Structures are given as C-alpha cells and as structure tokens.
Amino acid sequence: MKNILAKLSVPMVLVAVGFFDKHNLYESSYSRAGYVIILTLLVNFLYENYNKLGFFFLTKMLYREKEIRLSISYLFRIQVENEYLLVKSRTRNYFQPVGGCYKTLPGSEKIYEKLEVRPDRKFETEKGIAKNDLRVYVKGKNVIEFFKWYDSKEDRETSPWREFCEELLTTKILPGWDFRYIDYKFKKTIKTPIIDLNMKGKGMFVYDVFDLVINNEQLPILKKLKENSSEDYIWVTDEIIQSLGHDAGAKGFKYEIAPHTKYAQNLKWSK
Secondary structure: OHHHHHHHHHHHHHHHHHHHHHOOOOOOHHHHHHHHHHHHHHHHHHHHOOOHHHHHHHHHHHOOOOOOEEEEEEEEEEEOOOOEEEOOOOOOOEEEEEEEEEEEEEOOOOHHOOOOOOEOOOOEEEEEEEEOEEEEEEEEHHHHHHHHHHOOOOEOOOHHHHHHHHHHHOOOOOOOOOOOOEEOOOOOOEOOOEEEEEOOOOEEEEEEEEEEEOOOHHHHHHHHHHOOOOOOOOEHHHHHHHHOEEEEOOOOOOEEHHHHHHHHHHHHOOO
C-alpha cells in the first residue's frame, strides 16, 4: 500500500498544481500530465497483476488484518519405471513424496520483524519443536510482500537436499555413498488458494516440485528397493496416487496418501 501511495504522490501533486494554476482540474497542462501518469500506472498495474487481482483483493482488503498461515515446502517426484516412491510422514499417518518445509537462515529476522511474521510452533519432530521452518502466520496485508521476499531467495534455504538426506539417507532407506550427490530438475511451483484449515483459520500451501534425475549407478539400487516391503516407504502407480491410495481392484484403500502427493504428480492444485 505504501508503494502504491508513493507512486501516486507525484501525479496527485501535478493535478493539485494544475488546479491552483487554472482553478480547473482539466485545463492545466500540469493536471493533464498527472492524469497521464495515473493512467499509465493503472495500465501497468493491470497488465502485471490481471491474474492476481483476486488475490490482491483478498490479502490487501478482505483479510487485511487477519493472520494467514503459510506453509512453503519442496517435494521430490522419484520415478522408477511406472511407479513412484513415497515415504511415511514423520508426523502424520500417511505417505507422501520425499520433501519438507524450507528453513530460514540468519538474517531472515529482519523481514520477519518488518512484516510482523509469526512462526508456527505447533509442529514437533523427534528433535523437538520444528524451528526456522517456513510455516508462519502473516497478516493478509503483508502476504504479497512476504512472497516477494521468498522469491528473492534471500536469507532462506534454497536447496531441496536436506530433506532428501534426512528422509532417505539418514533413515538408511537408500545408501548414503551412492546418493551423496544427486541431480534434480525443478518442475513447477504450486500454490493453493487461501483455504479454510482443519486447524481453523485461513491458510495457503506452496510446493516447489523437483524431479530426481537418476544416474546409471543409482537406478539399480532403486529397482532393488522396489523388491522390498517396508512400513517406511511404498512404491505406487500414478493411478493409486490419483485416488489417494484407493485400489480399484481391491475395492478399498490400500494406503493413506496425502493430498499434496496428487498436487505434485499433476503439477497443479485441485480439491
């Protein structure tokens, strides 16, 4: 809002000067120049934000003073042949892609203070309360600015390696030596709309989706993994993912699969 007012200040001054110059809002060249600038700013704003106007209205107006919970994470699609690797959630009773929330780095406290960001302390891991995770509460009026900070990649984690290591190597699902280096391709960032949360309140989820690029040494290891059964991971087809674990052949739910697994699979949010 401050940026908008700052940009409008010059043309508004010109309009005012024109009024005092000619005692008319239209005849003065100053006023006309002010109107041209205002029109230009409006056209540029609509061009840059035409597909974001609804979000702008919700955050800057409807939910302006309401806290919105933001959860920003990354997910891996790991495919071997026609199946995908999912791991058991450490906090919930379902399977999901390898991944987790990004973490902030020292220096992020500046933007947190500026935008009145409040960390979500509800989540606990085996190491205690999850700290520095990008699970936060942000007032609606500051959400767009918070995403601008996130997109700048300043003072935050940018690599998806940490959760890959924690969920597959530390747990010894995969051998650390053979997967100490991995390649991956960024596919897409998926953003949900502002939705009602089960924990009450409003929230948004953001997922960066990566495809693991499997090399010739790693492929046989992953194929071998498919031959084993475990409570910690499963291999499932796209069909099972689309039904969130329902097996049409068995006429029942074979697994409980998290909804964001489907978002990552389809590279888009859906209800």
